[in-house]
Amino acid sequence: MSDIALPLATFSWVSEPLSHEFMRRALFISALVGGVSGLLSCYMTLKGWALMGDAVSHAVMPGVVVAYALGLPFSVGAFVFGVGSVALIGFIKQKSRVKEDTVIGLVFTGFFALGLVLVSKIKSNIDLMHILFGSPLGISNEDLSQTLFIAFMVVALLLVFRRDLMLYCFDPTHARSIGINTVFLHYLLLSALSLTAVVGLQTVGIILVVAMLITPGATAYLLTDRFDRMTLLAIVSSAFSSLLGVYISYWFDIETGGAIVLVQTLIFLIAFLFAPRYGILINKHISSS
Amino acid sequence: MKDNYRSVSLGNCLRIEADQLCVDYNGNVALYDASLDLRSGCICGLVGMNGAGKSTFFKALMGFVRPSRGIIRINGLSLQSAQRAQAVAYVPQNECIDYSFPVSVWDVVMMGRYGSMNSLRIPRESDRKAVFHALERVELNDLRHRPIGTLSGGQRKRTFLARAIAQRASVLLLDEPFNGVDIRTERLMAELFRQFKQEGRSILISTHDLSHVREFCDLVALINKTVLAYGNTSEIFTPENLTMTFGGMPPDLLSGTTSLESPDE
Numbered sequence: 001m002s003d004i005a006l007p008l009a010t011f012s013w014v015s016e017p018l019s020h021e022f023m024r025r026a027l028f029i030s031a032l033v034g035g036v037s038g039l040l041s042c043y044m045t046l047k048g049w050a051l052m053g054d055a056v057s058h059a060v061m062p063g064v065v066v067a068y069a070l071g072l073p074f075s076v077g078a079f080v081f082g083v084g085s086v087a088l089i090g091f092i093k094q095k096s097r098v099k100e101d102t103v104i105g106l107v108f109t110g111f112f113a114l115g116l117v118l119v120s121k122i123k124s125n126i127d128l129m130h131i132l133f134g135s136p137l138g139i140s141n142e143d144l145s146q147t148l149f150i151a152f153m154v155v156a157l158l159l160v161f162r163r164d165l166m167l168y169c170f171d172p173t174h175a176r177s178i179g180i181n182t183v184f185l186h187y188l189l190l191s192a193l194s195l196t197a198v199v200g201l202q203t204v205g206i207i208l209v210v211a212m213l214i215t216p217g218a219t220a221y222l223l224t225d226r227f228d229r230m231t232l233l234a235i236v237s238s239a240f241s242s243l244l245g246v247y248i249s250y251w252f253d254i255e256t257g258g259a260i261v262l263v264q265t266l267i268f269l270i271a272f273l274f275a276p277r278y279g280i281l282i283n284k285h286i287s288s289s
Numbered sequence: 290m291k292d293n294y295r296s297v298s299l300g301n302c303l304r305i306e307a308d309q310l311c312v313d314y315n316g317n318v319a320l321y322d323a324s325l326d327l328r329s330g331c332i333c334g335l336v337g338m339n340g341a342g343k344s345t346f347f348k349a350l351m352g353f354v355r356p357s358r359g360i361i362r363i364n365g366l367s368l369q370s371a372q373r374a375q376a377v378a379y380v381p382q383n384e385c386i387d388y389s390f391p392v393s394v395w396d397v398v399m400m401g402r403y404g405s406m407n408s409l410r411i412p413r414e415s416d417r418k419a420v421f422h423a424l425e426r427v428e429l430n431d432l433r434h435r436p437i438g439t440l441s442g443g444q445r446k447r448t449f450l451a452r453a454i455a456q457r458a459s460v461l462l463l464d465e466p467f468n469g470v471d472i473r474t475e476r477l478m479a480e481l482f483r484q485f486k487q488e489g490r491s492i493l494i495s496t497h498d499l500s501h502v503r504e505f506c507d508l509v510a511l512i513n514k515t516v517l518a519y520g521n522t523s524e525i526f527t528p529e530n531l532t533m534t535f536g537g538m539p540p541d542l543l544s545g546t547t548s549l550e551s552p553d554e
């Protein structure tokens with residue numbers, strides 16, 4: 001993985017870790033996953049799917065376990081359970097009078113509990129800690145190629161349909177009235193969410209993956225009023241936090257997933273305080289005609 | 290303009306055919322046996338009480354609620370084909386959209402062009418022209434870079450009208466477009482509707498202001514859970530019919546202040 005195009009800074013702080021194969025790999029995979037989830041996070045925050053992101057990322061847990069047990073690619077199991085959980089949420093919401101956020105909380109904790117039980121019961125070499133907290137430093141070759149493949153697919157889909165998805169998030173009524181298939185877009189976004197959750201859990205783990213799916217989008221949202229710029233900012237801030245998080249975890253010997261998400265949260269706080277227009281410490285912008 | 294909708298040449302074709310539509314919400318009937326035909330170049334007003342089913346009628350025409358019975362054809366096509374051909378533009382009574390969305394007025398109007406673009410939705414020069422032109426027609430060009438959330442209610446209404454214009458639909462479904470707009474915008478919109486008519490488009494408008502109906506609707510449909518009466522405004526828009534539509538309100542109350550010809554003459 002020596003072809004990573006990182007700026008070859010002279011600081012040993014940056015370059016020293018690069019001499020280790022596992023670090024190059026971790027940096028590469030973290031930046032990649034960061035970029036993908038940054039892109040998706042724009043849609044999650046604009047569509048108001050933060051809770052849904054939390055739900056799906058937890059619900060993929062039993063899928064990962066089952067897939068490992070059956071010798072299938074973990075992404076397949078994750079995908080099935082991710083989409084399945086959302087279908088179940090929709091079904092229960094429709095058929096009962098329980099409010100949506102309650103149903104979401106109920107379903108994802110149920111799935112997550114199932115995952116925990118399965119991990120403890122199914123004999124396999126899955127490390128629960130790796131699933132829960134991620135382990136970008138110890139990612140296997142097979143997982144790496146799978147992650148690459150999924151990331152590429154998600155990015156390609158999101159880019160091809162990015163205008164349609166934006167319209168779908170903004171005004172689904174109009175999307176339908178000009179003949180766009182919104183059901184397809186709904187499931188596309190959902191699939192992207194499940195797949196991103198599963199690659200995200202490699203770096204930060206199931207518990208924190210939702211942060212990757214909303215924080216970059218929220219940060220970018222504070223910085224701009226243009227959708228395209230928001231997308232770009234989210235991708236950049238997310239990839240950057242992932243890189244910085246891995247470095248920090250290397251140098252200070254702390255948990256990687258936690259470090260990545262902390263950096264992301266810190267960037268959000270900076271935007272929250274100092275964003276040009278929406279930052280609370282900046283003089284409120286007086287609307288110029 | 291070359292890319293102006295080709296349906297103009299169809300002349301007196303039927304833009305909207307709705308035959309015996311029935312809609313219910315979980316068993317509560319909102320509309321039954323509602324039929325309406327609209328030819329090209331006609332403006333039709335939908336008039337009825339609150340809860341009479343006007344918005345439901347629009348939603349049924351757009352396929353947003355599924356009629357339990359009845360047939361809809363737009364420009365002689367099935368609803369789906371018509372929508373894919375960009376034939377219908379719909380401006381709902383309440384845009385249920387997120388006004389804090391990071392899009393500008395220009396972006397929103399550009400969304401009217403999406404259906405005519407390639408699948409990557411990359412605007413061509415003609416799309417930009419269409420958007421510019423649409424914004425000009427609703428006099429919003431100076432606000433085109435503003436985020437949608439910073440507009441006033443009336444300006445938002447005009448933005449969505451511009452989107453419908455940019456779409457170049459031949460059928461416009463406007464649910465209470467005059468709600469909350471000032472007199473100037475009202476004039477502007479009335480003038481636009483007249484132009485649309487000349488361009489061969491058909492417009493279905495619901496409104497609570499009966500003077501609008503007299504002013505620019507060729508046809509009127511009186512609605513109360515069904516189409517009570519439908520036809521030329523001059524024939525249908527009678528005090529008796531209005532009284533029937535509004536559940537026994539005395540005619541002088543209905544046509545009092547807004548009417549030109551007072552009923553007791």
Ligand SMILES: Nc1ncnc2c1ncn2[C@@H]1O[C@H](COP(=O)(O)OP(=O)(O)OP(=O)(O)O)[C@@H](O)[C@H]1O
Binds near residue numbers: 339
């Ligand atoms: N989503 C819904 N679920 C259940 N009932 C509904 C729904 N939407 C409308 N209705 C009912 O259907 C009837 C027709 O409603 P509709 O919105 O079509 O009236 P309207 O003529 O547009 O009224 P207004 O002038 O107030 O806009 C009303 O009785 C309303 O309560």
Ligand SMILES: [Mg+2]
Binds near residue numbers: 343382464
């Ligand atoms: Mg209505």
